Amino acid sequence: MTAVYVETREIPISDLTRFPGNAKRGSVEDIRASIRRSGQYRSLVVRLCDDGALVVLAGNHTMDALAAEGYETARCEINTCDEQTARRINLADNRLAELGEYDNDDLAVLLSYMDGDYEGTGYTEDDVEKLITPPDLDGLDEPDEDVEKPSLADRFLIPPFDVLDSRSGWWRTRKKQWLSLGIRSEVGRGDGLAFSDLSMIDPNYYRKKSEVEQTLGRGLTHSEFEAEHYVPMETSLRSGTSVFDPVLCELAYRWFCPSGGTVVDPFAGGSVRGLVAGILGRPYLGNDLRPEQIESNREQRDEFVQRRLLAADPVWTIGDSADWVTVLEPESADMVLTCPPYYSLEQYSSNPADLSTMTHADFDAAYARIIAGAARALRNDRYAVIVVGDARDSKGALHDLRGATIRAAAAAGLTYASGAVLVTLAGSAAVMAGNVFTATRGLGRVHQDVLVFCKGSRSAAAQACGDVSTHLPEDIEGAFAEVDETADDAA
Ligand SMILES: C[S@@+](CC[C@H](N)C(=O)[O-])C[C@H]1O[C@@H](n2cnc3c(N)ncnc32)[C@H](O)[C@@H]1O
Known part of the structure; x- marks a missing residue:
């Protein structure tokens, strides 16, 4: 016979009977602490016997704790059952919780x-x-x-929690240290263009202009906008591509890529992911649609090779990654690290294969194909790290690139393993936040999403990555130490 549920109700504790022969000796003190903080969050399980007695099958120590905490009644779930079923429930309730294990x-x-x-x-x-x-x-x-x-x-360099704060002193010093090596990820587009042609240099020029126009409720000439309202980009951003954070690169490689493992990157953009991989001894294969970007990356690589800073030389190729991923050797890579266009937030080129020029539906389809190809190239029991942010369309609607990435990865056989928020400096968001919020209640965006996927088993992938090394090659350590001594605003 199985137990039959009758009802749930408050019963005076004095009316309840302990289960005779209960073998468990629970910690009443710990249960009391839980009741103090969280209340009685679960009913006692009580048997209504033929003679009307109410015997506690599960929750005998909770009953003691409630009484000790001054409760006069306890919420009880009342069942009827035979004697043998009552014993089975009591044994099971005590034992079953012990049988599971913890991650x-x-x-x-x-x-x-x-x-x-x-x-x-x-x-x-x-x-x-x-x-x-x-x-x-x-x-x-x-x-x-x-x-x-x-x-x-x-x-682990920093505690491996799911909020990564790039505003922290440690992060800012580390970033300066990486950049002091001469990584110029911003170079590749717009470099050498006359700064007077702001719309050519700043990919967000038109968005910024229309935001100000919306706020003012009138159109602006270019010179009026540039003279009175334009918020310049940081120098490091005046290239047409947002710059990937070298510290995030370092953490991604150290945490999620085996030592000496090969990295593939289908939206390579600037040089930073390749150069940091090379310095940390991970062979890197990056592909991007824009020849000028890749040529500039290769020039930087050659300079780094001459300065003997690279333990593995990054390789960049040019073309549509929808094609590129089909020629990658299946199961040959140890990590995917990439950062796709955030829909059309920044437009990288006028090439129709450039995802940033596409409608959202076309973007999602092309993106899913590229993610699937990159996943095929990944070995089993390895991680893929994809950094994304949501983006607004011209009508102001926010599009969920995080969700699109998780769906594309799932379709490609990757499990969504963990995700972190990368908190970024407010920068120009701080300047625009007041106007944008007043006009639209839009919240200033000061984070990106770092999504970690796994092909195969998470624990086997962690084992393949081995212990996290925090070691830097001697030359790099020396260069970092110099910056450390001069860092003033990082505290
Ligand atoms: C978010 S950006 C990468 C910028 C990156 N955050 C950086 O550090 O420079 C995305 C890159 O994807 C490239 N891209 C867009 N569509 C592509 C495609 N179909 N194949 C290859 N690259 C593409 C763009 O040229 C751009 O460089």
């Missing part, structure tokens, strides 16, 4: 949301410390009190 990564992430306030969860600070500390520190069985435990930052 410690997911547990650590969940606990991190508690911001150190673990009361009522059953966890203590010590438990959390143990969870995030490697079990076999320096190979010693007994932890030596004198050995300082490595912090998350020591082990």
Whole structure:
């Protein structure tokens, strides 16, 4: 016989009977803490016996904790069943929770949301410390009190949480250090163009102009707009392509690509992903539609080769990646790292194969084909990292590139493994935010999405990546140290 549900109701605790012979000895103190913080979030399971007795099959210690916390009644789910079923339920309720196991990564992430306030969860600070500390520190069985435990930052450069803050002091210093090597990812389009032709240099020129016109409710001449309203791009952005963050590159390679593993990038854009890969010893194959961009990337690579900064030389090719991905060797790459156009937010060229010139539907279809091809080129048990942001169309509607990426990746057989928000400097968003918000209630965009996918098994992919190395080649470390000493605004 199975149990038959009767009803759920509040019952005076004094009317309840403990299950005779309950073998479990629960921690009433911990349950009391949970009740204090979260209340009674689950009913006791009670058997209504033939003689009218109400016997607690599941939740005997919760009943004790409720009584100790001053509750006079407990919410109970009442069932009828025979004696043998009652015993089976009591045994199962105590035992079944013990039989599962934990994904410690997911547990650590969940606990991190508690911001150190673990009361009522059953966890203590010590438990959390143990969870995030490697079990076999320096190979010693007994932890030596004198050995300082490595912090998350020591082990992974920064704690591997799902908010990556590029405004932090550490990040800004690291970015300066990378850029001090002479990475000029912004070069490739518009370089050498007369700065007076702003619309040629700033890909957002027309969007900015129409936003100001909308706010003012009237049209503007170019000279009026440029003289009174134009917010210049950062120098590093005056090229027609937004610049991918070298620190994000570094983290992506160190965290998600095996040492010496090959990276493929179907929307290569500027040089940064290739150069950082080369410095960190990962062979890189990047493809982009724009010849001028790739030529400029190759020039930078040649300069880096001459300066002996590269442990692996990045290779860039020119063409439509919808074709390029079909000639990539299947299962040959150890990582995909890429950053597609954010719909038509920035238009990179007038080439009809350029995704940034396409309608949203055509973009999604071409994008899905390219992601599928890149996924085919990826070995099993490896990661793909795709950095995206939502973009507005000319009517002001926001388009969900994050969702489109997750759908394209799923169709390509990639599992959405984790995602982080990359918090970016407000920059020109800070200048425009007031007007844009007043006019449309649009919120200033100060983040991008870093989406991590896995082909195969997450744990096998993590194993393939091995321990995260924070090591830098000697020359690079020397150059970084010089910037470290001069960094003033990074604190
Ligand atoms: C977001 S950008 C990459 C910019 C990147 N954030 C950087 O660091 O320079 C996207 C790139 O995709 C390229 N692209 C667009 N459609 C393409 C296609 N069908 N095949 C190859 N590249 C394409 C554009 O030329 C552009 O350089």
